[in-house]
Amino acid sequence: MGGLAVGIDIGGTRVKLGWVEQSGRLLTRSEIATPVTATPAAVARAIAAAAGQLSAGDPPGGSPALPDRIGIGCAGLIDRRAGVVRTSPNLPTWREVPLAELVGRELGRPVHLLNDATAFVLAEAQLGAGRGSSPVVGLTLGTGVGGGIAAEGNIMGGARGFAGEIGHMSIAHDGPPCPCGNRGCLELYVGRRGIVAEYLRRAPWEPGTSAYERAGGDRRALSPRLLAAAAQDGETAAREAFAASGRMLGVGLANLANLLDPQLFVIGGGIAQAGDLILEPARRTLRERAMASGGEAVPVRPAALGVDAGLIGAGLHALSSGAAEVSS
Numbered sequence: 001m002g003g004l005a006v007g008i009d010i011g012g013t014r015v016k017l018g019w020v021e022q023s024g025r026l027l028t029r030s031e032i033a034t035p036v037t038a039t040p041a042a043v044a045r046a047i048a049a050a051a052g053q054l055s056a057g058d059p060p061g062g063s064p065a066l067p068d069r070i071g072i073g074c075a076g077l078i079d080r081r082a083g084v085v086r087t088s089p090n091l092p093t094w095r096e097v098p099l100a101e102l103v104g105r106e107l108g109r110p111v112h113l114l115n116d117a118t119a120f121v122l123a124e125a126q127l128g129a130g131r132g133s134s135p136v137v138g139l140t141l142g143t144g145v146g147g148g149i150a151a152e153g154n155i156m157g158g159a160r161g162f163a164g165e166i167g168h169m170s171i172a173h174d175g176p177p178c179p180c181g182n183r184g185c186l187e188l189y190v191g192r193r194g195i196v197a198e199y200l201r202r203a204p205w206e207p208g209t210s211a212y213e214r215a216g217g218d219r220r221a222l223s224p225r226l227l228a229a230a231a232q233d234g235e236t237a238a239r240e241a242f243a244a245s246g247r248m249l250g251v252g253l254a255n256l257a258n259l260l261d262p263q264l265f266v267i268g269g270g271i272a273q274a275g276d277l278i279l280e281p282a283r284r285t286l287r288e289r290a291m292a293s294g295g296e297a298v299p300v301r302p303a304a305l306g307v308d309a310g311l312i313g314a315g316l317h318a319l320s321s322g323a324a325e326v327s328s
């Protein structure tokens with residue numbers, strides 16, 4: 001069974017599962033709705049059942065059994081060593097949930113848990129945009145901002161596995177309060193709500209503007225994706241909203257460049273789909289602010305593995321973690 005794992009990515013609305021090869025290739029995949037309101041034990045049962053069906057459905061290469069290596073990526077503060085979800089924005093009622101143990105008991109196999117952005121960075125560093133570069137710093141821009149640091153393809157975990165909370169790096173010491181307890185965190189400016197707020201600060205919000213028409217006049221329909229389309233239509237306020245968020249992203253990247261001297265930044269997540277609307281202002285600010293850049297700043301590249309990077313990374317994590325613990 002060497003070289004095969006099940007990767008699982010618990011998102012805000014969907015749980016994605018797949019068989020992952022050491023090469024990063026996905027052999028089979030499926031999705032279930034995230035049971036957001038269910039108890040941890042019920043979530044564990046649902047995930048285990050989906051993983052079991054995956055193996056029974058179309059086992060690749062004639063392998064009949066579920067692989068012994070199982071990895072789960074989940075948003076939030078994840079104690080990787082203990083396999084515990086301390087808190088998660090996707091499962092807001094959870095506190096100190098031993099998810100690895102719960103799913104492991106259902107499947108009769110050890111389960112390796114990690115932060116979903118960490119899983120993304122692991123996959124991108126080993127097989128995606130960061131392949132061949134070290135260290136690689138990765139960020140996922142979505143509802144929140146996640147991140148991770150990989151050196152020689154391995155994640156830098158820190159003492160308890162919490163390293164890489166890049167979204168909660170403060171870039172404005174007296175900025176707005178963040179639910180994490182800090183103020184002026186990067187994700188308040190670069191995440192979904194930050195970009196929408198930057199737009200509403202600048203836009204007249206009246207019929208005739210692209211964003212207004214695309215949203216059908218409903219502010220709640222505003223999203224980075226909609227604003228990116230409005231920016232492509234030529235709406236100035238939408239372009240400026242991405243530029244403002246991009247500059248804040250650049251401030252964060254300059255801090256990271258000074259701290260870590262990375263060879264490459266990889267940017268993924270839904271908001272990264274806006275491409276140069278947000279990445280060009282970020283690159284410019286990074287060049288202006290990073291100490292050692294001399295005009296040659298660290299390259300900032302979009303992620304290469306698409307929406308399944310987290311799933312693949314969870315599988316890769318299980319493959320590297322499982323070797324010492326599982327004999328097959």
Ligand SMILES: [Zn+2]
Nearest residue numbers: 168178180185
């Ligand atoms: Zn924060």
